[in-house]
Amino acid sequence: MLISTLTLFRRAASASWLCPCVIGSKQHYCSSARKIRIRDALSSLETGSNIRIQGWVRSVRSQKNHLFLHVSDGSSLTPLQVVANSDLNTRGLTFGCAVDITGSLEKSPRQNQSVELQARHVEVVGECNPVDFPFKIKERHSLEYIRQFPHLRCRTNAFSSLLRIRSEAAAAVHSYFRDNGFVQIHTPIITSNDCEGAGELFQVEPAGNEHSLDKENPHFFSVPSYLTVSGQLHLEVMTGAFPSVYTFGPTFRAENSQSRRHLAEFYMVEAEISFTESLEDLIKLMEDLFKTSTEHLLSHCAEDVELFHKYVSPGHREKVDLILKRNFHVISYTEAIDILTRSSQQFIFKPEWGSDLQTEHEKFLVKHCGEVPVFVTDYPYDLKPFYARDNQDEPQHTAAAVDLLVPVVGELCGGSLREERPELLKTRLARAGLEDTYAWYLQLRQFGSVPHGGFGMGFERYLQCVLGVDNIKDTIPFARSSRSCLL
Incomplete structure (x- = not known):
């Protein structure tokens, strides 16, 4: 054949x-x-x-x-x-x-x-030239050292572990929301809204003169547009059709800060739920998300997490295990101020009712609660943005808002019930001079609106908390901060 x-x-x-x-x-x-x-x-x-x-x-x-x-x-x-x-x-x-x-x-x-x-x-x-290669074969380089080489640090054990952990943590977050019936919404990166109201915005306009724009309206999108600081307002739109929604994506803050817990570009996990009139619902959701995601991470990335707990933050694993075993504490803002003023701690910023909590205050409160996360509720009304629900509790006058404070970083999550009562919302917007800007937001309350609320969690801060990483720049592939945009 x-x-x-x-x-x-x-x-x-x-x-x-x-x-x-x-x-x-x-x-x-x-x-x-x-x-x-x-x-x-x-x-x-x-x-x-x-x-x-x-x-x-x-x-x-x-x-x-x-x-x-x-x-x-x-x-x-x-x-x-x-x-x-x-x-x-x-x-x-x-x-x-x-x-x-x-x-x-x-x-x-x-x-x-x-x-x-x-x-x-x-x-x-x-081929690799070992003489010029910045990492040496028998040395364990610090996170601070390898941060100098953003284009090469993925070659090190520590940072390759971080990237695997980050990937698995993101998968855990998506899995949690999917398993609990949430619909993922891709909220826009370019927006005309300043959700936080702090003015820390990166404005977006075309580079060069290749676009022929109307001289009377020079803006590419006809209105001033910015990189998003939060997807919250877009999620609120979706609560008119879905009971539970979330988004997970990049957000941007033009903060002139070089602190260990701030970035100009970072990732935010945000969720919004309808038909709720209680902060208890948000508190339960935040605690459950944290614990479920962390347990998944410890189970699926045990070797990589151990590297951080052994060499980067020795002894931190015991703190994480304690967090997972204990119920998170819940105190009011007023109780928090009382704890701070009664303490013998010397603070740089004097704690007093009506002032926002500083990082030093947040970390002290966590330490006071035995290194277990603590929810602080009912902040002064004037400290919170226009969308926070008015508790109408004179004379203190607080908002139905809550922050989650955790070891290592302080504030991890921030959320509130949203003001669903049209007249109260209209009054607040008018007082802030935002009635025209947020006319669409007010209109939502006229067409089948329901009581709702939500929160945001900084993803990099979450990694800092679980791994014990001191600097937030060591939890993201390419860090962006004031005066620093390498690569």
């Missing part, structure tokens, strides 16, 4: 003996090898299988007859050990280089690892 050339080629291509034992070759004949993530290889029980990995060398160790490599591909904190014959050409094989390796996955004789890769083919895909 005649066998076609194509059939012979296909048979040859599937043969394992076509994998050459070379290094540095630009040709690859390893079609029989199954490409696999290192995370999956480490947990594989299929020893003897022919696999292919691609990643970066974390260490190189040479012995008389063998070369030992630790290779990582970002899927796991633990690298895979690769064993290659020392007679291979090792040119270009250094710490930090990118490699493509094919070989047999075998049971490891070492007690601290279950498998290792016996290499048959090693290709250096991208």
